Amino acid sequence: MASWSKDKVLEFIDLYRSHESLWKIKSKEYSNRLIEERCYEKLIDFVKDFEPQANKELVLKKINNLRGNFRKELKKVEGFKLYGAGTDEVYHSKLWYFESLLFLKDQEIPRSACSSLGLHNDYTRDTTDSNSTFLQEEEQDSQVG
Incomplete structure (x- = not known):
C-alpha cells in the first residue's frame, strides 16, 4: 500500500x-447515482496512479477520514468563536489540509442530538404541571387575602 504524500x-x-x-x-x-459513480471512477483513477489496488471502498474511506478530521477541527474553531475569547484570541486549526476543505464548511450539518432528558419527559411534564397548578393556587390565595 502506497503512502499518501501531502501533494x-x-x-x-x-x-x-x-x-x-x-x-x-x-x-x-447530488442524488443522481449515475453521475455519482462517474465521479467516483475519476477519483479511483487518480488514486490508482500511486496505489494500483485502489477501489471505491478505499476512496470512500479516504473521503470519510478527511471529512471526519475536518469536522472535528471545524467544531473546535467554531466552538472557540462561541465560547472562546476576545478578538485577539483565535483558534487556528492544526490540521494541515483544513484550509483546503473549507469548501465543505456549509455542508456540515450538525446531527440532531439525542437527549436522555427525553426519557424523563413524562416526569418533567407532571412536575411542571403540578408546579404551575401550585403557583396558580398561590396567586389566587394572595389575591383573596
Whole structure:
C-alpha cells in the first residue's frame, strides 16, 4: 500500500472539490447515482496512479477520514468563536489540509442530538404541571387575602 504524500492529498481534495455532485447537498446532481459513480471512477483513477489496488471502498474511506478530521477541527474553531475569547484570541486549526476543505464548511450539518432528558419527559411534564397548578393556587390565595 502506497503512502499518501501531502501533494497527493491536496490534489485528491481538489479533484473531490471539482465534483460537486459528491459533496454539495443542494446540487441538482447530488442524488443522481449515475453521475455519482462517474465521479467516483475519476477519483479511483487518480488514486490508482500511486496505489494500483485502489477501489471505491478505499476512496470512500479516504473521503470519510478527511471529512471526519475536518469536522472535528471545524467544531473546535467554531466552538472557540462561541465560547472562546476576545478578538485577539483565535483558534487556528492544526490540521494541515483544513484550509483546503473549507469548501465543505456549509455542508456540515450538525446531527440532531439525542437527549436522555427525553426519557424523563413524562416526569418533567407532571412536575411542571403540578408546579404551575401550585403557583396558580398561590396567586389566587394572595389575591383573596
